[in-house]
Amino acid sequence: MPTIRDVAKRASVGIATVSRVLNNSTSVSKETRQAVLAAIEELDFTPNPIARQLSTGRTLTVGVILPFLTMPSYVERLRGVQHALAETEYHMVLFSVGSPSERDAYFKDLPRNNLVDGILIISLPPNDAQAERLALAEIPTVLIDAYHSRLSCILTDDVKGGMLATQHLIDLGHRKIGFLSDLLETPFHPSARFRYQGYRKALEDSGIPFDPAYHISGERGRENAAKMARHLLALDNPPTAIFAGNDIQAIGVLDAAKEAGVKVPDELSVIGFDGVRDSEYTHLTTIDQHLFQSGVRGVQMLIETLESNSPSPQHQRLPLDLIRRVTTQVFQE
Amino acid sequence: MPTIRDVAKRASVGIATVSRVLNNSTSVSKETRQAVLAAIEELDFTPNPIARQLSTGRTLTVGVILPFLTMPSYVERLRGVQHALAETEYHMVLFSVGSPSERDAYFKDLPRNNLVDGILIISLPPNDAQAERLALAEIPTVLIDAYHSRLSCILTDDVKGGMLATQHLIDLGHRKIGFLSDLLETPFHPSARFRYQGYRKALEDSGIPFDPAYHISGERGRENAAKMARHLLALDNPPTAIFAGNDIQAIGVLDAAKEAGVKVPDELSVIGFDGVRDSEYTHLTTIDQHLFQSGVRGVQMLIETLESNSPSPQHQRLPLDLIRRVTTQVFQE
DNA sequence: GCTAGGATTGGAACCGGTTCCAGATAATGA
DNA sequence: TCATTATCTGGAACCGGTTCCAATCCTAGC
Numbered sequence: 001m002p003t004i005r006d007v008a009k010r011a012s013v014g015i016a017t018v019s020r021v022l023n024n025s026t027s028v029s030k031e032t033r034q035a036v037l038a039a040i041e042e043l044d045f046t047p048n049p050i051a052r053q054l055s056t057g058r059t060l061t062v063g064v065i066l067p068f069l070t071m072p073s074y075v076e077r078l079r080g081v082q083h084a085l086a087e088t089e090y091h092m093v094l095f096s097v098g099s100p101s102e103r104d105a106y107f108k109d110l111p112r113n114n115l116v117d118g119i120l121i122i123s124l125p126p127n128d129a130q131a132e133r134l135a136l137a138e139i140p141t142v143l144i145d146a147y148h149s150r151l152s153c154i155l156t157d158d159v160k161g162g163m164l165a166t167q168h169l170i171d172l173g174h175r176k177i178g179f180l181s182d183l184l185e186t187p188f189h190p191s192a193r194f195r196y197q198g199y200r201k202a203l204e205d206s207g208i209p210f211d212p213a214y215h216i217s218g219e220r221g222r223e224n225a226a227k228m229a230r231h232l233l234a235l236d237n238p239p240t241a242i243f244a245g246n247d248i249q250a251i252g253v254l255d256a257a258k259e260a261g262v263k264v265p266d267e268l269s270v271i272g273f274d275g276v277r278d279s280e281y282t283h284l285t286t287i288d289q290h291l292f293q294s295g296v297r298g299v300q301m302l303i304e305t306l307e308s309n310s311p312s313p314q315h316q317r318l319p320l321d322l323i324r325r326v327t328t329q330v331f332q333e
Numbered sequence: 334m335p336t337i338r339d340v341a342k343r344a345s346v347g348i349a350t351v352s353r354v355l356n357n358s359t360s361v362s363k364e365t366r367q368a369v370l371a372a373i374e375e376l377d378f379t380p381n382p383i384a385r386q387l388s389t390g391r392t393l394t395v396g397v398i399l400p401f402l403t404m405p406s407y408v409e410r411l412r413g414v415q416h417a418l419a420e421t422e423y424h425m426v427l428f429s430v431g432s433p434s435e436r437d438a439y440f441k442d443l444p445r446n447n448l449v450d451g452i453l454i455i456s457l458p459p460n461d462a463q464a465e466r467l468a469l470a471e472i473p474t475v476l477i478d479a480y481h482s483r484l485s486c487i488l489t490d491d492v493k494g495g496m497l498a499t500q501h502l503i504d505l506g507h508r509k510i511g512f513l514s515d516l517l518e519t520p521f522h523p524s525a526r527f528r529y530q531g532y533r534k535a536l537e538d539s540g541i542p543f544d545p546a547y548h549i550s551g552e553r554g555r556e557n558a559a560k561m562a563r564h565l566l567a568l569d570n571p572p573t574a575i576f577a578g579n580d581i582q583a584i585g586v587l588d589a590a591k592e593a594g595v596k597v598p599d600e601l602s603v604i605g606f607d608g609v610r611d612s613e614y615t616h617l618t619t620i621d622q623h624l625f626q627s628g629v630r631g632v633q634m635l636i637e638t639l640e641s642n643s644p645s646p647q648h649q650r651l652p653l654d655l656i657r658r659v660t661t662q663v664f665q666e
Numbered sequence: 667g668c669t670a671g672g673a674t675t676g677g678a679a680c681c682g683g684t685t686c687c688a689g690a691t692a693a694t695g696a
Numbered sequence: 697t698c699a700t701t702a703t704c705t706g707g708a709a710c711c712g713g714t715t716c717c718a719a720t721c722c723t724a725g726c
Contacts, residue, residue: 001447003712014676019714027673046445050386051712054681059383061426069412079402082429091448093394094425096415112379114334115424222614281555336682347706352684360703384682387711 002043011039022047061091062302063116065106067123067188068096071220072248072276073291077122077144080295088303090117097124100187104130111137118302120144122295123189126151135313140305144298146189152305152313154297158191161287161320162198163205165243165271168285168322170206173331174241174269177203178214178232180225180253181245192217192245195273199243214239225252226259233260233268240268240331247272247279247286254282254327265329275323285328288321335376344372355380394424395635396449398439400456400521401429404553405581405609406624410455410477413628421636423450430457433520437463444470451635453477455628456522459484468646473638477631479522485638485646487631491524494620494653495531496538498576498604501618501655503539506664507574507602510536511547511565513558513586514578525550525578528606532576547572558585559592566593566601573601573664580605580612580619587615587660598662608656618661621654 004022008015013032020028021036028036039045053059062085069075085092093116097103107130110119118140125146126134134141135150143153169177179199181192196215203210213235216228225244229252232239244250250272254264262268272279275288297316304310337355341348346365353361354369361369372378386392395418402408418425426449430436440463443452451473458479459467467474468483476486502510512532514525529548536543546568549561558577562585565572577583583605587597595601605612608621630649637643 004714005712008676015713016676016678016715017674020675023714025715027675029674032674046442048387048447048712050383050392050447051681052714053383054381054387054683054712055714057681068415069408075402075408082401082427086429086431092427094415094427096419098419109379113382115382337684338682341706348683349685349706349708350704353705356684358685360705362704365704381682384711385684387682387713388684390711 001048002045004045004047006043007036007039007045010043011035057114059115059117060089061093061116062118062120062299063093063095063110064120064122065095065097065103065110065124066121068094068098071246072278073246073274074123076276076291077295077298080292080297081120081122081144081299082295083292084296084299088299090303103188107134111139111141114139118142118306120298120302121146122298123191125189140302142298142302142305144294145191147315150313152301153315154294154301155315155317156191156289156294157317157320158194159198159201161273161289162195162243163202164198164320164322165195165273165287166199166202167206168271168324168328169241169243169269170202170208172241172269172328174239175208175331176211176214176237176239176241177208178216178239178242179245180215180228180232180242180249181217182220182249183217195245217245220246220249222248222252222255225249226256227252229253229256230260233257233262241328242268242270244270244272247274247276247284250284250286250327251278251282254284265327266332269328269331271328275321279323279325283325283327285325286323288323290318290321294318334381335378337378337380339376340369340372340378343376344368390447392448392450393422394426394449395451395453395632396426396428396443397453397455398428398430398436398443398457399454401427401431404579405611406579406607407456409609409624410628410631413625413630414453414455414477414632415628416625417629417632421632423636440467444472444474451475451639453631453635454479455631456524458522473635475631475635475638477627478524480648483646485634486648487627487634488648488650489524489622489627490650490653491527492531492534494606494622495528495576496535497531497653497655498528498606498620499532499535500539501604501657501661502574502576502602503535503541505574505602505661507572508541508664509544509547509570509572509574510541511549511572511575512578513548513561513565513575513582514550515553515582516550528578550578553579553582555581555585555588558582559589560585562586562589563593566590566595574661575601575603577603577605580607580609580617583617583619583660584611584615587617598660599665602661602664604661608654612656612658616658616660618658619656621656623651623654627651 004015004018008018018036021033095106121143123145131148131150143151147153184193218224218228242253244253253270257264257268272284272286279286337348337351341351351369354366428439454476456478464481464483476484480486517526551557551561575586577586586603590597590601605617605619612619
């Protein structure tokens with residue numbers, strides 16, 4: 001592998017000059033530049049990025065920490081990150097988190113070793129101590145789908161989203177509204193809890209009493225959601241509408257309804273949350289939280305911070321949009 | 334940020350000794366080691382991986398090139414890669430390919446710049462020239478779900494898989510068997526074509542004449558598959574079984590069948606291909622090609638090559654298993 | 667004709683590790 | 697006791713870039 005010194009020798013110039021040509025920095029005469037470019041061509045020289053990283057202190061790499069592709073919504077956010085990063089000169093290193101201890105290890109180590117220039121954390125809220133460390137680190141961090149006052153964030157207002165979804169059902173005339181979701185207490189992202197809060201708030205605002213029988217939560221996944229939905233549908237006085245904590249669960253609800261012979265949306269309205277692709281296929285009414293866009297925005301915010309190194313954390317809130325498809329309908333007696 | 338020299342000074346030893354402690358290489362006396370470890374602790378020192386990379390020539394990074402997460406099957410393979418890589422000391426850098434030109438750029442550049450120690454290519458078969466370059470490069474490459482004689486590969490026998498699926502339907506007594514898939518000619522991975530060949534071969538082996546009306550291909554995706562399935566089901570003499578090129582398309586077929594009031598499996602048997610998670614949910618009979626495992630094996634082969642630098646390409650074939658679920662059934666008049 | 671100042675250029679130091687090699691010390695054997 | 701060897705240890709070179717700084721050349725201005 002030829003080095004910059006080989007090129008310098010071949011072009012009969014100094015190594016500094018070759019470097020200048022490579023970075024087309026300060027003035028190099030046209031003839032010299034030509035000579036250097038010719039030598040580079042002849043030797044088939046490519047600068048070694050590692051050496052460059054060492055001397056510049058920049059790695060041109062962004063580290064992405066996420067709960068690894070366990071849910072379509074993470075994949076969709078990651079897709080947004082990838083898309084936005086492709087427009088820049090930065091590479092993407094993936095750090096997958098499978099357990100709280102793994103998460104903590106990355107939170108601790110990644111900001112210290114100079115492996116990446118910036119960190120994107122997807123759907124993994126740090127605790128106060130971790131956030132403090134991240135905030136003090138030289139490497140900027142942006143949280144996507146997680147909040148901490150000390151760090152820059154791309155946020156989704158899950159409470160508001162929960163209200164939006166519930167309000168939609170209320171507006172359609174429903175009064176017996178079920179809520180079905182992941183476990184509310186989780187070591188990872190507590191979005192289900194916030195959405196539940198939104199659900200409760202919307203009911204309260206409309207003066208609809210909350211019925212604990214209409215609230216059920218359990219392990220994630222379509223099958224489990226179907227199981228929970230069967231339970232709701234088997235109640236003596238079953239709900240006429242179900243708000244599922246995410247789209248995958250909503251699809252599980254659709255499964256259960258079909259199986260039970262309950263017609264959607266005639267006899268049961270179903271609304272999801274996320275706006276993943278599967279919701280399109282299934283024509284599910286849902287709350288679109290712009291997952292792809294969250295990845296894009298996260299990258300934008302990180303790159304901005306990297307280039308301006310403004311230290312004050314920024315918080316950006318993504319819009320939420322009700323996408324009305326065919327699974328919700330006006331309540332009919 | 335403290336450096337190895339700071340540690341050396343603090344522990345009153347030479348930098349070489351610190352390095353020895355860090356790499357617990359050749360003999361260092363117990364007392365010296367203790368002193369160095371204490372200094373490291375006190376200074377909160379972490380070795381800079383970039384500097385290490387420059388001097389050792391190893392980056393401890395594997396580059397993964399893949400058509401970016403456009404299909405569940407790629408995600409599943411990637412998951413396997415991630416899982417296996419997590420057991421090693423290697424990191425993973427993701428290079429996403431959205432177009433043939435992007436693919437060609439990565440094939441060309443990645444082996445040259447010393448950014449990664451090894452390359453995994455998922456579902457992107459290189460042409461001869463590219464394969465030659467990759468084979469000659471100092472950086473080892475392993476193809477997952479793609480074949481080239483000059484390179485190590487983790488393979489799936491799509492032709493055999495196509496035969497397996499078709500044979501299953503034939504064994505059940507079906508004679509009017511449809512085949513529905515992606516476009517057979519694609520700039521990317523031609524798995525659909527191979528599966529189609531397997532379909533044709535199985536028919537031929539059983540002496541069942543091929544009916545061109547039963548073969549349809551088009552853009553990928555569930556919806557498109559449903560559209561194509563509607564077409565097949567609307568034929569004067571519709572097939573009694575459909576083999577879909579992949580699970581997502583098979584799910585599209587199920588959609589179309591339900592919509593048309595055709596009962597699965599009573600009136601129509603459906604078999605998919607891949608064994609993605611969605612196939613579990615939908616209780617789809619399918620050919621499991623062990624996607625996750627393909628990622629794991631790819632990593633294993635790559636790491637092996639990295640550590641033994643054996644230059645001769647290895648080819649490993651993954652098994653194919655028929656998973657019989659509920660969407661296929663004995664043909665009944 | 668002489669000098670100030672801008673344009674080019676090259677050498678050397680530097681980034682922060684690893685490792686070769688030689689020197690120092692301790693232990694072993696005769 | 698002395699030579700020999702094994703064990704430890706540190707300095708310096710090296711990986712391959714970038715960049716500071718000083719040197720050189722050239723041209724314009726007086």
